[in-house]
Amino acid sequence: MFDKILIANRGEIACRVIKTAKKMGIKTVAVYSDADKHALHVQMADEAVNIGPPPSNQSYIVIDKIMDAVRQTGAQAVHPGYGFLSENSKFAQALHAEGVAFIGPPVGAIEAMGDKITSKKLAAEAGVSTVPGYMGIIEDADEAVRISNEIGYPVMIKASAGGGGKGMRIAWNDVETREGFQASKNEAASSFGDDRIFIEKFVTQPRHIEIQVLCDKHGNGLWINERECSIQRRNQKVVEEAPSPFLDAATRKAMGEQAVALAQAVDYCSAGTVEFIVDGDKNFYFLEMNTRLQVEHPVSELITGIDLVEQMIRVANDEKLAIKQSDIGINGWAIESRLYAEDPYRGFLPSTGRLTRYRPPEEIVTSDDIVRNDTGVYEGGEISMFYDPMIAKLCTWGKDRASAIENMRNALDAFEVEGIGHNLPFLSAVMDHPRFISGDITTAFIEEEYPNGFEGVELAYEDLERIAAASAAMYRVAEIRRTRVSGRMDNHERTVGSDWVVQIGEHDFPVSIEADKRGSTVSINDKNIRLESTWAPGDSLAVIDMDHGGPLTLKVGKVPGGFRIRNRGADMKVYVRHPRAAELSKHMLEKLPPDTSKLLLCPMPGLIVKVEVEVGDEVQEGQSLCTVEAMKMENILRAERKGTVSKVLAKPGDSLAVDEVIMEFE
Template sequence: MFDKILIANRGEIACRVIKTARQMGIKTVAVFSDADRNALHVEMADEAVRIGPAPANQSYIVIENVMEAIRSSGAQAVHPGYGFLSENPKFAEALEAEGVAFIGPPKGAIEAMGDKITSKKIAQDAGVSTVPGVMGLIEDADEAVKISQEIGYPVMLKASAGGGGKGMRIAWTDEEAREGFQSSRNEAKNSFGDDRIFIEKFVTQPRHIEIQVLADAHGNCIYLGERECSIQRRNQKVIEEAPSPFLDEATRKKMGEQACALAKAVGYTSAGTVEFIVDGDKNFYFLEMNTRLQVEHPVTELITGVDLVEQMIRVANGEALSITQDDVKLNGWAIESRLYAEDPYRGFLPSIGRLTRYRPPEELDVEGAVVRNDTGVFEGGEISMYYDPMIAKLCTWGPSRAEAIEGMRNALDGFEVEGIGHNLPFLSAVMDHPKFVSGDMTTAFIQEEYPEGFQGVELGEAALCRIAAATAAMNRVAEIRRARISGTMDNHERKIGDAWNVSLQGTDFDMTIDADREGSTVRFSDGKTHRVEGGWTPGDQLARMTVDGEPLVMKVGKISGGFRIRARGADFKVHVRTPRQAELARLMPEKQAPDTSKMLLCPMPGLVVKLHVGEGDEVQEGQALATVEAMKMENILRAERKAKVSKVNAGEGDSLAVDDVIMEFE
């Protein structure tokens, strides 16, 4: 077995590989850019080597820089993680020339499957059904439009290299095909150093289901069930689960056997994933093969008990698989939620900054429940603009899908993140969405269910009553503390009133509180009562309460006269007032937001790549105004209405903060 391996990656996947290597008694070497000098993966590894400046194209994807780190550290093998150099055949070739083992598939398999055009041809030859499309590379935007018209809209423009949603655009019109081609090409070049683009038919109403395969160099290949990855945004997976709530055993077997046939056709070894799109009749079509470990691999590990990283290391060491297809049993259900540094209330645009608070739920592995959090960050660390915005993968397992979902709900509610925009509220909202709960979803789920973007959750009356009762009890605790500090409460004399008004999400509740040593009984004006118990004290940012014996977990922030509460995807202010204060509050005018309708504001921290218009230009609704790049993704900002540009405040190459004014209109 290897004595030392180098992880040619960063973030949570580097930390994930280090954990398994440590369990196997293998020393690890981390690599880092200037932006990652103090990163968690650097701290966890036995050694660490600097490989360049912050931008990935000057560090993590520079093969020679990584090779120098391998030479200086004496590593015998390299795990590439995912992204960066993981599917770069030139990197595998360089390792082979150096006599260093690649913990991944052979160079030939990477070349064949890493190129989406070649992989489709091989899949067809291997008898795997494929999506209709044009296999030839697209030279320019005019050709992209012509081919799109021939295939018929909608079409998908895709980078031939890479993955993770980078370099992918869906086009429904000629104009979108033209713009999408250029953006896809730019993203592909920046992310993978390869700007080749091809086009295929976009299959509407599909489910994205993938098969995990594992193969060795001794002719053995098995499949480890499937993963449902249909909850996607901009072709980037957000929530995954295993198994799929849609497949039956016969379809699973057929897909698994085809996936293994494809792997054997290219001499594949190591862990790999064959992705399919599946229609409502369970017809499936080959999408692509990822010749690496997938981001969502933990859900497969949780239902099979197989450590995929360990198997990859053993296969790279020349060992035969110790498990057969008959040994693979799917046990229970697992769900993964990807925590992204992005603001769901601002169109999921990337967010950067310091994690002023980062407290994941406690990991556990007990009978009937598992909570696992794969992460690469820590409280006080920086979220950089240079890399992918994913900062953690929260996973739960339960004996059934319903139990796994409930476990995820509670884990998300107990996940504390402050300092950056993040998508925890959105993830919580999905867990309660009827379509997700029923398993009736497609890759269009987010687009269809949140067409105007995510604006938070409006809780039902029952949930609001529970939160109102809990916050009233919490406010009473805070009032007692304030009274004691101010000296207005002495000994056992009670100075705190029993009557309160709680206002939240546009609803008012009048109530009285009867407190005792164990908790509070809250009686509403309609006669209903709720029993509230819990150990919350002022200053706690997480309240773990019970209301009528049922758990209620809320993230809590202090505001004047109440709390900011986040729970179950909802984020709102709760005002707790005396009856007289509530009466006066109703007379107060509402504060009006400033008018920014005549400004183009930067929606995220990023770099101005291109200004499409100048001062004095007349613009039409939907016209491109500026392109801003953040976290390797290009975002085209468009005009909301017809207008004339009166002033341009930013230039190409400028770095902007959120809400910086890019241009103004008459």
Template sequence: MFKKILIANRGEIACRVIKTARKMGIATVAVYSDADKDALHVRMADEAVHIGPPPASESYIVIDKILDAVRRTGAEAVHPGYGFLSENSRFAKALEDEGVVFIGPPASAIEAMGDKITSKKLAAEAGVSTVPGYMGLIADADEAVRISEQIGYPVMIKASAGGGGKGMRIAWNAEEVREGFQSSKNEAMSSFGDDRIFIEKFVTQPRHIEIQVMGDRHGNVIHLNERECSIQRRNQKVIEEAPSPFLDPETRAAMGAQAVALAKAVNYCSAGTVEFIVDGARNFYFLEMNTRLQVEHPVTELITGLDLVELMIRVAAGEKLPLTQEDVRIDGWAIESRLYAEDPYRNFLPSIGRLTRYRPPAERRGPDGAVRNDTGVYEGGEISMHYDPMIAKLCSWGPDRAAAIEVMRNALDEFEVEGIGHNLPFCQAVMDHPRFVSGDITTAFIAEEFPDGFHGVTLPDEELRRIAAGAAAMKTVAARREGRISGVLSPHDRRAPRDWVVSIGAREWRAHVSPLARGHIVTEEGEELAIAPKGRDPRNPDVLIHGQGAVKVRFEDGTESTVEGDWTPGDRLARATIDGAPLVAKVDMRAEGFRIRRRGADLDVKVREPRVAELARLMPEKLPPDTSKLLLCPMPGLVVSIAVEEGQEVQEGQPLCTVEAMKMENVLRAERAGVVARINVAPGASLAVDEVIMEFE
């Protein structure tokens, strides 16, 4: 077995490999760019080597720099992770020439299957059903349009060396082909150093289901069942699960057998994934083979009990697979939510900055459920504009799909991230969406269910009422704390406000808060007696004590809620039991109440004394500033191009400029017809959020 391996990657996957190597007693070497000098993977590794400036094209994908790090540290093997050099056959060959083991498939398999064009041809020759498309090199946009019209719209424009949604566009007409062709080429060159593009038919109403394969150097290949990856945005996976809620045993076996046959045809070893598109009748078509470890591999590990990274390392060291196809099992259900640094309220545009707060839920494993969080960041760390926006992969496991969803819901409720925009609210919305819960999903799920983008979730009235009860209870606690700190109240004073008006949007509740027990019993004479946190009154067994922080909230209509919890002012996460049901929410105190975030809803909750609420209704509403004549940069990024000139008349939907962030090009378009009055930036400019790009008359 190896004594030392180098991880030619960064972030979450580098940390993931280090964990398994440490478990196996193998020393690790990290590599890092200027932007990653304080990164978590650098801290975790036994050694770390600096390899250059922040752009991946000048650091992480420069083969000579990785080889130099190998030589300097004496690493015996290299794990490439995913992305970067993981599917680069030249890199695998260069390591072989150095006498260093590549923890992945042989270079010949990467060449055969890692390249999307070549893999399509080989699959067709092997009799595998493939999606119609053009696998040859495409010279320019005009040829791309001709090919697309022959195939028939819609089409998918894809980078040959691509992955992770980079260099991928869907086009529904010739204009979108021309625009998407160039953007795909640019993204492909920036991310992979290879701008080759191919085009295939885009199958409508598809499911994206993939088969995990694992092979050794002795000719043994098995599959580890499937993953459903249909919840995608911009062709990038957001939610994955294993197994698929759609496949039956017969289809699973057929897809697995086909994936294994394809892998054996190219003498494949190590971990790999054969991706299929599946229609409503369970007909499946080969899409591509990823000759590397997939981002979503944890869900396969959770249902099989296997460590895929460990298997990759052992196979690379020449060991045989320790199991056969008959040994592979499906134990329960697993779901993965990808936490991205992107703002769902700004059309999921990238967000960068410092993680002022990063508190993932505690990892655990038990018969009723499990939580796992694979991450490469830490509180206080920076999210850079130079790399993929993934922050973490939150995974849940349950004995069945319903249980796995519920575990995920609760874990997302407890996940605290502040300082940047992130997609946690969107992941929460998906978990509660009836269509996802039913398993009736396709790759068009997000486009169909959120056609106008994500604007938060509208919670049911009963849930809002529970939040109102919790807010009234928290405001009472805060008022008592404030009074004691200011010296207005003594510890025994009961004159703190207990009557409140709680407002959430247009809804309003009048509420009276009275203590049931807050760590003590109050007698009629005002005497306080210490008691146990919860249980029966030791002086009177017939009296049930609700516990520390328990209050009764009586609403104006006569209904009541019992709120139990231990929230204190300053806590950013509130855990409570309201009317016997748990409630977890993110809480930020404000002058007149709280900002409360729960299950995809972001609520401005006003909690005022009745007289203050009465006066507030008389106050005029403050209107936001008018930015209708400005084009603002929606995210930090680099100006790639300006498509218009000053004085030019533009129409609704017309491209105005292109901004690149996190290796993705974003075309900003005119929201309405107008005339460009002034352009404030030039190509190459680095912009901040809401910086003015151009002004209109």
């Protein structure tokens, strides 16, 4: 077995590989850019080597710099993680020439299957059903438009060397094809150092289901069940689960056997994933093969008990697979939610900054429940604009799908993140969505269910009632603290009142509280709700045992006269007032936000790549105004209405903060 492994990656996947290597008694080497000097993966590794400036094309995807780190440290093998150099055959060749093991497939398999164009041709030659498309290299936007018209709209523009949603665009007409072609080329060049583009038919209403495969160097190949990855936005997976709620045993077996046959046709070894789109009749079509570890691999591990990273290391060490196909079953259900540094209320645009608070839920492993959090950050760390915005992968397991979903709901409620925008509210909303609960999902789920973007969650009246009862009990505890500090009480039980009105939005909940040493009984709407909690003023998380509806977990912040409460994707201000104060509050005027209708604001911290209009230009609704790059993704900002440009305050190359003015209109 290897003595030392270098991980040619960063963030949570580097930390994930380090954990397994340590378990196997293998020393680890981290590489890091200047921006990652204090990153978690650097702290976890036995050694660390600086490889250059923050941009990945000057550090993490520069083969020579990784090779220098290998030589400096004497690493015997390299695990590439995913993204960056994980599917770069030149990198695998460089390692082979140096006598260093690549913990991944052989060069031939990477070239055959890692390249989207080549893999589709091979799949077609092997008789695998593939999506219609043009597999040749597309030279320019004019050719892209011509090909798109031949295929028929809508089409998918994809980077040949792509992955993780980078370099992908859906186009519904010629204008979007031109814009998407150039944006995809730019993203592909920036993320992978390869700007080749191909185009295929975009199949509407599909499910995205993938098969995990594992092959050794001795001719053995296994399929390790499937993962449902249909909850996506911008072609980026957000929620994954294993197994799929859609497949039956016969379809699963057929997909698995086909995936292994395709892998073995190119002498594949190591872990890999064959991706399919599946229609409503369970017809499946080869999409692509990822010749690497997938982001969502933990859900496969949780339902099988197989450590895929360990298997990759053993295969790279020329070991035979110690497991057979008959050993692989499906134990329970697993779900993964990807926590991103992005603002769901601003169209999921990237967010950067410092994690002023980062408290994941406790990781647990029992016979009934598992909570696992794969992460690469820590409280006080910084989310950089240079890399992928994923913060963590929160995974839960249960004996069945309903249990896994409930475990995820509770884990999301307990996950505390402050300092940046994040998608925790959206993830909670998905877990409670009727379509997700029923398993009736497609890759169009987000755009169909949130056509105007995510605008938060409105909780049911019964949920608000429970929150009102909990807030009243917490407010009473806070009032006792305040009266003690002020010296206004000798006997606080007599000083602090028992009758209050809890106001949540348009709802008023008159309550009466009776407290004892163990907790409180809150009378609300002719109910008596018993609450017990160890919450104290200043705690940001309240876990409350209730005899109505079960335990309740709330994220708690202070606002004048009450709390900011977050629960199950809802973010609300909860006021607890004396009855007279509540009555008078109805007459208070609401403060209106400033008018920004004549301004184009930068929706995220980013770099201005292109400005397409000048002062005096008349613009039409939907017209492209400028392009902002953030976290390796190009975002085109468009006019919301017809108008005339009066000022342009930013130019290409400018770095802007969120809400900084780019241009003004008359």
